[in-house]
Amino acid sequence: MFGDRLPITIEPYKLARDAGVIEGDIPLEKCQRVLDALASEQGHCHVRLEFDIDPQRIRFVRGTLKGQLQVHCQRCMQPMPFEIDGEFLLAIASSDEAAANLPKQYEPLIVEDEKLELLPVIEDEILLTLPITSYHDEGECSVTSEMLVSGDVEEAQPETKPENPFSVLQQLKEKR
Numbered sequence: 289m290f291g292d293r294l295p296i297t298i299e300p301y302k303l304a305r306d307a308g309v310i311e312g313d314i315p316l317e318k319c320q321r322v323l324d325a326l327a328s329e330q331g332h333c334h335v336r337l338e339f340d341i342d343p344q345r346i347r348f349v350r351g352t353l354k355g356q357l358q359v360h361c362q363r364c365m366q367p368m369p370f371e372i373d374g375e376f377l378l379a380i381a382s383s384d385e386a387a388a389n390l391p392k393q394y395e396p397l398i399v400e401d402e403k404l405e406l407l408p409v410i411e412d413e414i415l416l417t418l419p420i421t422s423y424h425d426e427g428e429c430s431v432t433s434e435m436l437v438s439g440d441v442e443e444a445q446p447e448t449k450p451e452n453p454f455s456v457l458q459q460l461k462e463k464r
């Protein structure tokens with residue numbers, strides 16, 4: 289199944305009834321919200337969704353995310369690989385009220401019609417899995433800790449360098 293593309297819309301109630309499985313590579317180029325959080329389009333993420341109905345008659349989806357994406361190193365702002373390996377458990381609910389009554393282990397997935405657009409759901413799950421901060425390992429980063437201490441790094445820490453109005457005047461004088 290490697291390399292399969294995911295369907296754009298799915299029918300979650302039917303899938304739960306049939307204990308269906310959906311699996312495929314996420315088309316990252318169509319996931320703008322995820323791309324905004326990444327350093328590049330390079331990378332891949334595979335999703336597997338298993339639908340079923342639990343003993344309490346709750347329709348649920350067990351999902352796994354696996355792949356490698358490029359995030360920004362917060363120190364040098366260069367891309368760095370991030371291994372994505374996430375799991376989630378969603379319960380299909382027809383309304384907010386129904387969602388509020390779900391057992392705690394489930395994250396609610398509101399499905400008002402028979403059909404559901406799949407990508408936004410997957411995007412939310414990827415965004416929850418991404419690290420809030422990420423740093424290269426010491427030695428792999430293009431910014432060393434000595435550089436940070438000496439203040440040689442300008443582009444990574446623009447806010448630590450206050451604009452001095454007199455230095456601008458000085459530059460103007462020197463240009464004459």
Ligand SMILES: [Zn+2]
Binds near residue numbers: 364366423428429430
């Ligand atoms: Zn770095």
